[in-house]
Structure formats: structure tokens, C-alpha cells
Amino acid sequence: MTEFNTSTKEIGDVNVVYLNGFLDAHTASVLEDTFSSLVEHKKFKLVVNLKDLDYISSAGLGVFMAFIEKMRENKGDIKLTSMNEKVFNIFDLLGFPLLYEIFDNEEDAVNKFTGNE
Amino acid sequence: MNMNLDNSKNRLIVKSSTANLITIRKFINNKAKTYGFSSSETEDIVLAVDEACTNIIKHSYHSKPNFDIEITVSFSDNNFNIKIIDYGETFEPASIKELNLELYRKQRRVGGLGVYLMKTLMDDVTYSFVKNKYNQVLLIKKLIH
Numbered sequence: 001m002t003e004f005n006t007s008t009k010e011i012g013d014v015n016v017v018y019l020n021g022f023l024d025a026h027t028a029s030v031l032e033d034t035f036s037s038l039v040e041h042k043k044f045k046l047v048v049n050l051k052d053l054d055y056i057s058s059a060g061l062g063v064f065m066a067f068i069e070k071m072r073e074n075k076g077d078i079k080l081t082s083m084n085e086k087v088f089n090i091f092d093l094l095g096f097p098l099l100y101e102i103f104d105n106e107e108d109a110v111n112k113f114t115g116n117e
Numbered sequence: 118m119n120m121n122l123d124n125s126k127n128r129l130i131v132k133s134s135t136a137n138l139i140t141i142r143k144f145i146n147n148k149a150k151t152y153g154f155s156s157s158e159t160e161d162i163v164l165a166v167d168e169a170c171t172n173i174i175k176h177s178y179h180s181k182p183n184f185d186i187e188i189t190v191s192f193s194d195n196n197f198n199i200k201i202i203d204y205g206e207t208f209e210p211a212s213i214k215e216l217n218l219e220l221y222r223k224q225r226r227v228g229g230l231g232v233y234l235m236k237t238l239m240d241d242v243t244y245s246f247v248k249n250k251y252n253q254v255l256l257i258k259k260l261i262h
Contacts, residue, residue: 003139025171026135055142057167058230086160093237094230 003027006034014045014113016106020052023060031060035067044076047109050083056090068099077101081109128189133174133203134182141170141188145199152192153260161238162197162258168231169201169242169254177205177252192260196240199256207246 004027009016015038023031038046048064068078081103083091091097103109129144131137145166149159170186178184187202235242241257 022139024135024138024167025174026138057164057171058234059171061230086157090164090234093234 004030006031008034008038011110012114013043014047014110015043016047016049016110018049018052022055023053023063024055024057025059028059028063031063032066035063039067039070042074044071044074045113046071046076046078047106047113048078048080049106050080050087053083053087056087058094061091061094061096064096064100077113079103079109079112081106127191128187130185130187132182133178133184133186133205135171135174135180136182137186138167138170141186142167144188145190148190149197149258152197153262154197154258158258162199162256165235165238165242165256165258166199166201168235169256172208172231173201173203173205173252173254176208177203179206195260197258197260199258201254201256203252204250205252207248207252 004019004021004023006020007018009018017034017038019031021027035046038044064078064080071078079101080091082105083102088102091100091102096102101109101112103112127148129141131140142163145163146159149162154162166188170188173186174180174182184203184205189200189202191198191200232242235256239256240259241255243255244252245255246252
């Protein structure tokens with residue numbers, strides 16, 4: 001059984017990262033590897049789609065914290081989209097809505113990068 | 118699997134691998150529901166226990182996977198008590214009282230978020246230890262109906 005995995009899709013110079021499953025201290029390295037690989041390929045504009053993310057602990061939230069500055073220093077960002085209520089509540093509890101742009105749907109998040117409002 | 122349920126079924130002993138967090142979450146999830154907590158409350162309790170055990174693995178056992186974590190649950194006076202014991206190094210997270218997320222962002226540090234979550238999601242979180250013997254964290258959630 002796979003607890004957690006990611007997949008990515010390119011839309012122009014924006015990369016959409018899809019998270020699936022349970023993101024905890026055991027699986028956080030999977031997301032770290034995904035972000036590291038994108039940085040290596042100079043992909044700094046990320047939309048992270050959390051539609052299929054069932055669970056997140058602080059270890060998972062830490063991965064976002066570890067990469068956000070890197071993306072912004074390179075004129076990119078990590079924008080979050082489509083998270084379920086349970087996952088949003090955890091983000092909210094830690095004040096993440098102040099640090100990250102959160103969108104209801106993926107298209108709006110991608111458009112924010114590309115300027116197609 | 119590194120798991121052992123004793124006869125009373127109110128205790129779970131697992132090895133200190135992050136691979137066992139999923140086992141711990143399932144155990145707590147079942148117990149919380151049995152005791153009558155709502156889905157939302159159950160999720161909060163499960164996350165708090167995950168955070169406590171993650172801290173034990175990282176800070177008490179320094180990510181070494183072959184040491185015991187003992188979780189014992191009980192229910193009395195509408196209190197769900199979760200006692201977690203480890204035999205690693207004592208760490209004292211008591212100094213983390215308030216969350217300063219801006220500081221975390223600037224320093225790119227994330228330690229402490231888990232303790233903040235535990236204290237926010239549970240009614241009481243108490244750390245204690247007997248030096249060179251064991252460490253204990255007791256998490257309490259009140260059942261209100």
C-alpha cells in the first residue's frame with residue numbers, strides 16, 4: 001500500500017503538483033524529493049493541488065515552510081489549492097493562510113501566475 | 118509489523134520507526150470513536166498523538182527505529198487519557214509556549230509546530246520523566262456531550 005505519492009503536470013512555466021494520501025513524518029521525504037527535483041530543474045512556480053490529500057501533520061507542513069522562500073527568491077511561489085476542510089483547518093490553525101495564497105480551484109491558482117484573470 | 122497489542126487492547130507497543138505512525142493513528146482512531154468522540158474530534162486527537170510520537174522518534178530516539186514507544190489509553194470521568202512512554206533521551210518542549218509563525222518562516226525552522234498543535238488540539242498535555250528511566254507525555258481530551 002502506498003501511503004503517499006505525488007505527480008506533476010506542466011502548464012506553461014507553472015508546475016502543478018498533486019498530493020495523494022497521508023503526509024506525515026514518514027512520507028514527508030517524498031514531497032521533499034519532489035520539490036527538490038523541481039528546484040533542480042529551475043521550476044519555481046508551483047501550484048500544489050491538495051484535493052486528494054487525506055491527512056497532514058506538522059512534518060508535512062514543514063516541507064512547505066522549507067521551500068517557500070527558495071521559490072519566492074527565484075520569482076516563483078507555492079500556491080495551494082483544492083484542500084479539503086480537515087486539511088485546511090490544520091493549515092489555518094498554524095496561520096498558513098497569512099503566508100500562502102490558497103485557492104478553491106486549480107485554474108484560479110494557475111491563472112494567478114500566468115496573469116489570465 | 119512492529120506491533121503488539123496486549124490482552125487488555127488498551128495498550129499499543131510499537132518500535133520507534135515513522136513507518137509505525139500509521140499504526141498508531143489507526144489505534145487511536147478506533148479508541149476515540151469507541152469512546153464516543155465525533156469524527157472531527159477524533160481527527161484532532163489522532164493528529165495530536167501523531168505529533169507526540171513524531172517528537173519522540175526525532176528528539177528522544179534521534180530517529181533510531183528500534184526502540185519502544187508504549188501507548189496506553191484509558192477513559193474515566195469523561196476524560197480520554199493517552200499515556201505515551203519512551204525510554205530515550207529526555208527532551209523538554211515546555212519552553213515552546215506560543216507560536217510565532219513569522220519567526221518560523223524567517224528562520225526556516227519548523228520544530229515546535231507539533232507541540233503547538235498538540236496543545237491546541239487537546240485539553241491538557243503534560244510532559245514528565247524519571248531521569249535515565251523513561252519519559253512520559255500524557256494527553257487528555259474531554260468528551261463533552
